[in-house]
Amino acid sequence: MNQVNTPNLFFVGASAATLATDGFACVDSTGELVTPAVATGLKTIGTLVVGSEGMPSDQANGSARFEVRIGRQLVLAVNDETDPVTVAHIGASCYVKDSHTVSSDNTGTSVAGVVKGFQGTKVLVQIN
Secondary structure, eight states, X not given: OOOOOOOSEEEEEESSSOOOSOEEEEEOTTSOEEOOOSOTTOXXXXXXXXXXXXXXXXXXXXXXXEEEEESSEEEEEEXXXXXXXXGGGTTSEEEESSSSEEESOOTTOOEEEEEEEEEXXXXXXXXX
């Protein structure tokens, strides 16, 4: 097997330029970037990289392409106050609540990543 070295920054399309935030990058079943939210069927593929003033990294002809850091990475996420992630969840999945927040509640939501620990009140999440 040949090893291929590729950068982990890619442009991913979105039909609307409404993802003008950093945080989790989620795709739906069509592979299009969508706003991270409590929803089933989303896949967390990495984190968004935004340009200045919260605009997409690249825009052309009315569509938006957002730069996404794809692949295994550790991120600090906000811990949900209603259904917080605890030390009992280390090594287990946590779930997307919004673009910056993870929850321990898996009801009607999608996996954000694996809990690796905590830094203060933030959750250290590994995105695979």
